[in-house]
Every structure is written in C-alpha cells, then in structure tokens.
Amino acid sequence: MDTATSTNITGRRKKMISMATKLEIINKYEGGARIVSIAKEYGRNQSTIATIIKNKQSIKANKASKGMTILASNRCSIHNEMERLLLLWIKEKEIRGDSITQSAISHKATALFDDLLEAQRDSGGEGTSHQTVSEFKASNGWFERFKRRTGIHSVIRHGEAASSDKKEANNFLKKFEELISNEGYIPQQVFNCDETGLFWKKLPCRTYITAEEKKLPGHKPMKDRLTLALCANASGDLKIKPLLVYHSENPRAFKAHKITKDRLAVFWKSNSKAWVTRAIFIEWINVCFGPAVREYLDTNNLPLKCLLVLDNAPAHPPGLEENLHSDFSFIKVCYLPPNTTPLLQPMDQQVIANFKKLYTKQLFRRCFEVTESTQLTLREFWKVHFDIVQGLKIVEKAWNEVSKQTLKSSWKMLWPGVEANQDAEDSQEEIILDPTSEGDVTEIVSLGMAMGLVVDEADIDNLIEEHREELTTEDLKELEAMQGIIVQEEQQFGGDEDLEGTEKTTSTEIKEALSWYENLTRFIANKHPEKVLTSRAMDNVNDTCLSYFRDILKNRQKQTRLDKFFKRKVSKGTDDDSECNKRARKESAPEEVLSD
Numbered sequence: 001m002d003t004a005t006s007t008n009i010t011g012r013r014k015k016m017i018s019m020a021t022k023l024e025i026i027n028k029y030e031g032g033a034r035i036v037s038i039a040k041e042y043g044r045n046q047s048t049i050a051t052i053i054k055n056k057q058s059i060k061a062n063k064a065s066k067g068m069t070i071l072a073s074n075r076c077s078i079h080n081e082m083e084r085l086l087l088l089w090i091k092e093k094e095i096r097g098d099s100i101t102q103s104a105i106s107h108k109a110t111a112l113f114d115d116l117l118e119a120q121r122d123s124g125g126e127g128t129s130h131q132t133v134s135e136f137k138a139s140n141g142w143f144e145r146f147k148r149r150t151g152i153h154s155v156i157r158h159g160e161a162a163s164s165d166k167k168e169a170n171n172f173l174k175k176f177e178e179l180i181s182n183e184g185y186i187p188q189q190v191f192n193c194d195e196t197g198l199f200w201k202k203l204p205c206r207t208y209i210t211a212e213e214k215k216l217p218g219h220k221p222m223k224d225r226l227t228l229a230l231c232a233n234a235s236g237d238l239k240i241k242p243l244l245v246y247h248s249e250n251p252r253a254f255k256a257h258k259i260t261k262d263r264l265a266v267f268w269k270s271n272s273k274a275w276v277t278r279a280i281f282i283e284w285i286n287v288c289f290g291p292a293v294r295e296y297l298d299t300n301n302l303p304l305k306c307l308l309v310l311d312n313a314p315a316h317p318p319g320l321e322e323n324l325h326s327d328f329s330f331i332k333v334c335y336l337p338p339n340t341t342p343l344l345q346p347m348d349q350q351v352i353a354n355f356k357k358l359y360t361k362q363l364f365r366r367c368f369e370v371t372e373s374t375q376l377t378l379r380e381f382w383k384v385h386f387d388i389v390q391g392l393k394i395v396e397k398a399w400n401e402v403s404k405q406t407l408k409s410s411w412k413m414l415w416p417g418v419e420a421n422q423d424a425e426d427s428q429e430e431i432i433l434d435p436t437s438e439g440d441v442t443e444i445v446s447l448g449m450a451m452g453l454v455v456d457e458a459d460i461d462n463l464i465e466e467h468r469e470e471l472t473t474e475d476l477k478e479l480e481a482m483q484g485i486i487v488q489e490e491q492q493f494g495g496d497e498d499l500e501g502t503e504k505t506t507s508t509e510i511k512e513a514l515s516w517y518e519n520l521t522r523f524i525a526n527k528h529p530e531k532v533l534t535s536r537a538m539d540n541v542n543d544t545c546l547s548y549f550r551d552i553l554k555n556r557q558k559q560t561r562l563d564k565f566f567k568r569k570v571s572k573g574t575d576d577d578s579e580c581n582k583r584a585r586k587e588s589a590p591e592e593v594l595s596d
Contacts (some may be wrong), residue, residue, distance in 0.1 A: 109146075132163055197226070200226055229276060231347075240289050277315060279316070310336065311345055441457050
C-alpha cells in the first residue's frame with residue numbers, strides 16, 4: 001500500500017509541498033536527475049513528482065510568496081509579488097523601530113497590489129483583463145493567513161493614536177529622570193543605539209549615472225542597502241564600533257582586496273535580507289559594546305555601571321540582560337515606549353541624518369579624487385571599481401566625522417538636564433569645530449559640479465531624506481532585485497566559503513530537523529496560551545540555532561549549482577574563455593584606485 005493510500009485510510013492530514021520545494025524538484029529534474037531518484041530523496045510517490053514536472057511551466061511562472069504551498073485559482077503572480085514586497089516593507093519598518101498596525105499593513109498591501117496591477121496593464125501583460133486577475137481585498141481572513149505564512153509576530157492590532165504617543169513620551173521622560181537620579185548615572189555611562197538602512201551606492205536622481213543605471217539590464221541597481229547600528233554615549237566621547245549587516249558573508253570584493261573582517265572598522269555580519277536579528281544584536285553587544293564600555297570606564301576611573309537605551313525594535317529582545325556575558329553584568333537596558341522614536345531616540349535626533357550627510361560628502365570627495373588622480377572616468381569608477389570595500393572606508397570616515405557636539409545635543413529631548421553635566425568650555429570648543437550642515441551640503445554641490453554632475457542643494461537634501469521616506473512599490477522591487485543579484489553572484493563565483501562542521505551533518509538530517517522545528521512551532525502556536533512569549537522564544541531558537549544549518553544547506557545547494565554551471569561552460573568550447581579574458585582585462589584598474 002503506497003503512502004497516499006495509507007494517509008487516506010488513517011485520516012491523517014496530507015502534507016503539502018511548498019512552492020520552494022517544487023521549484024527545487026523542477027531544477028533537479030532539468031539538471032538531469034531521474035524522477036525515481038527525486039521521489040526517493042523527498043520521500044514522495046513518483047506520481048507526485050511526475051505531476052509537479054508536468055505543471056512546471058505554471059509553477060515557474062508564479063513566483064510564490066513566502067509560505068505558499070499551492071497555486072490557488074483565485075491567486076495570480078501579482079498576489080505573490082505583492083506579499084513578497086509587503087514582507088520586505090514590514091521588515092524595513094521594523095529596522096526603524098516603527099510599530100506596525102494591521103490597518104497599516106492592509107493599507108500598504110492594497111496600495112502595492114494596485115500599483116503592480118497598473119504596471120502590468122500598462123505593459124500589456126497578464127492582468128489586462130479582469131478575467132485573469134481577481135480583485136484583492138485586505139480582509140481579516142487574508143491578514144491571518146498572511147501572518148501564518150510569513151511568521152510575522154510584531155504586529156499591533158490596534159495601535160494608539162499619534163496624539164497619545166506624545167503623552168506616553170512625556171510620561172517616560174519622568175520615569176527616565178527618576179532612573180538617572182536614583183542610580184546616579186552620568187553622561188559618560190549612558191548610551192543609545194539605533195539601526196538605520198544605508199543605500200551605500202546611491203547618487204542624486206538627476207545625475208547621468210542614476211539615469212543610466214535604470215537602463216542597464218542586469219546591472220546592480222542603486223538601492224543596494226546595508227543596515228548599520230550606530231551607538232555612542234551621552235557625553236559624545238565614546239563611539240562604539242558600528243554593527244553592519246549585509247546580504248553576503250564574504251563578498252567577492254573582500255577576496256579581491258584581501259580583506260580580513262576582524263580588521264574592519266565595523267562588526268561585519270551577514271543576513272540574506274541585510275536585517276539585524278536578535279542573535280546578531282546580542283553577539284554585537286557581547287563582542288563589541290560590552291568590552292569597549294568596560295575598557296572606557298576603567299581607563300577613565302569611572303564606576304563600573306552602564307545604561308543602554310534602546311527602542312522596541314524586534315532585534316532588541318526583552319530580557320536582553322539575561323543574554324549578556326557574565327563580564328558585562330554591569331550593563332542595564334532601558335527600553336523606549338512604542339512609537340516614540342521620533343520624539344525621544346537620541347540617534348534619531350539628527351545624528352543618523354548627519355552621518356548620512358557626511359557619508360554623501362565623503363562619497364563625492366572619493367569620486368572626485370579618483371577622477372582627478374587616475375585615467376578613470378566617473379562612469380568607469382562607479383560601475384566597475386566602487387564596491388562594498390570602498391563603501392566601508394567611507395562609512396568609517398563619516399562615523400569618525402560625526403562630532404562630539406552633535407552626539408551631545410541629540411540627548412536634549414530624552415535627557416533635558418544632560419547639558420548641566422557637560423563642561424561648558426568643552427562644549428564651546430566643540431561648537432567651533434563642529435561643521436555646519438550648510439557647509440557640508442555646499443561642499444557636496446561643489447564637488448558634484450566639478451565632476452560634471454547636475455546637482456544642487458535641493459538634490460542633496462532629497463537624497464538624504466530618501467533614506468527616511470516611505471518605500472514605494474518601485475523601491476521595494478529594486479531592493480528585492482538587488483538581493484536576487486547578490487545570490488546569483490554568489491552562485492556563479494563561489495560566494496561564501498563552506499562552513500565549519502558541514503561534513504559532519506548530512507543534508508537529510510538538516511531537512512528533518514527543520515521539518516521538526518516547523519511542526520513544533522505550529523503546535524506551540526496553536527496550543528500554548530502565552531502567544532507572545534512563546535513566539536519570541538521560538539524566534540530566538542530560529543535566529544540562534546537553525547539559521548546556522550539553513551546556511552549550510554543553502555551553501556551546499558549553491559555549490560551543486562556551481563558545478564553544473566561550470567560543466568555547461570566547459571562544453572561550449574574556447575569562445576567563452578576568450579570572452580572571460582576580455583572581461584578580466586576590461587575590469588583591471590590602476591593600483592591607486594584601491595588605496596586610500
């Protein structure tokens with residue numbers, strides 16, 4: 001008796017095959033694997049695999065959103081694309097520490113669907129008639145199914161009104177003042193950390209490079225984003241090594257420049273979406289923040305105690321103090337109330353905006369230096385040689401340029417009395433040395449004009465503001481495309497090196513463990529009364545433990561596809577080899593471009 005029959009007799013629920021698994025099966029079949037071998041590997045009947053192969057065109061045409069298992073008749077590619085972009089939008093909002101209501105998600109889902117439908121109709125593709133695309137309604141039922149498919153947990157069903165946020169902020173100010181007074185904290189002992197997205201390869205919209213970028217198929221879009229966590233104390237004299245999260249663990253540029261990550265001016269971590277996770281943030285606290293603060297306090301003969309102020313972003317787990325190393329038990333964590341980041345968060349009071357302005361100035365300065373001292377044109381430098389390594393050097397310079405006075409003044413909203421503890425003479429000196437925003441913008445415009453760019457002060461202001469503006473449908477599509485290009489490059493050129501311990505664990509064991517975790521997560525979500533606490537606990541398990549094994553499995557799949565890629569290349573003869581030589585010669589650069 002086969003598996004399908006046994007399942008029907010015992011009454012057990014049939015286990016669905018996810019769209020991602022179906023695509024894996026199709027890729028293996030097209031790569032030469034036999035149906036019987038695939039059926040054995042996935043523990044399925046041959047007829048099931050044959051049906052998937054038969055429907056491969058429709059499966060490949062519908063790039064499903066996360067968690068989808070079947071192609072429903074009332075869903076089309078627009079539904080799936082909308083949900084993928086919506087999840088990306090939610091994660092971007094979480095990076096900023098924004099609370100997201102069900103109403104906001106539903107509103108954004110409707111707007112995304114309408115934009116995608118309109119774009120498809122304009123292009124004359126699927127969706128030009130109402131028969132091919134059903135109407136979308138962001139109902140409660142859709143929202144609950146979307147939550148289950150994607151695993152989002154930090155949604156607030158009924159958010160407070162904006163007016164009550166100010167009331168909550170005022171209440172917190174009194175509590176914070178009492179905390180500072182009772183514990184006797186001084187500005188040197190109080191720190192704030194906040195994450196921000198940085199589009200490290202982006203120029204003002206009117207520059208000719210930006211216009212060209214949109215017309216080059218397959219070229220990296222401007223909106224390649226990384227996430228930075230910036231941290232400093234209220235006295236402004238200690239900046240912690242920033243946490244940086246990027247798409248790739250070992251970008252190709254690292255190998256080309258022989259970069260050692262331990263020597264970088266940032267704490268480098270990777271995540272497929274370039275997001276800060278709980279596990280990554282806790283690691284940064286124990287590896288960077290704790291040791292730096294302890295050394296600073298000891299060096300300055302200050303009491304060994306510290307207060308870290310954080311917003312309620314998902315990357316900042318409640319009970320963070322319990323995850324600290326025993327050497328850092330002197331660190332206490334204080335969380336800002338929801339929806340008060342624009343009002344109270346010190347890093348959000350012009351520090352991050354100032355950093356991005358300084359980044360842009362250093363970026364223009366670097367472009368000007370290269371074009372003046374080498375034979376490279378701005379186009380050549382930007383398209384071939386301006387890589388993530390160049391971007392990291394500029395991040396370091398910009399963070400070093402954020403002045404002590406800027407960091408001090410950012411605490412005025414949260415800690416109005418902080419200036420009474422500051423040295424007046426030192427503050428006056430910093431005011432004189434602190435570059436004005438107008439001066440930075442003027443220099444950026446001058447450098448741009450010297451390179452032949454069409455740019456004015458309004459362009460620069462718009463560029464800085466774009467880092468904070470609501471992401472449009474086009475922005476989200478570019479971000480998704482950027483992540484896809486990174487994955488393709490790592491598949492083609494080797495990407496990350498094999499992880500330690502991969503030989504000891506088989507792929508089958510990893511897949512079984514991941515399946516157990518998914519079943520356990522569903523069981524706890526359905527049966528346990530403490531939904532919020534259990535959800536956070538399972539997220540910690542996922543981020544801390546299972547992400548390691550997912551990376552191993554992903555890395556092995558990349559290596560398998562890479563072997564097939566080179567086999568196909570070799571069979572094509574010497575023409576491809578000559579083309580590769582041409583490309584290598586074209587991408588060679590003068591030595592001085594890579595130096596500081």
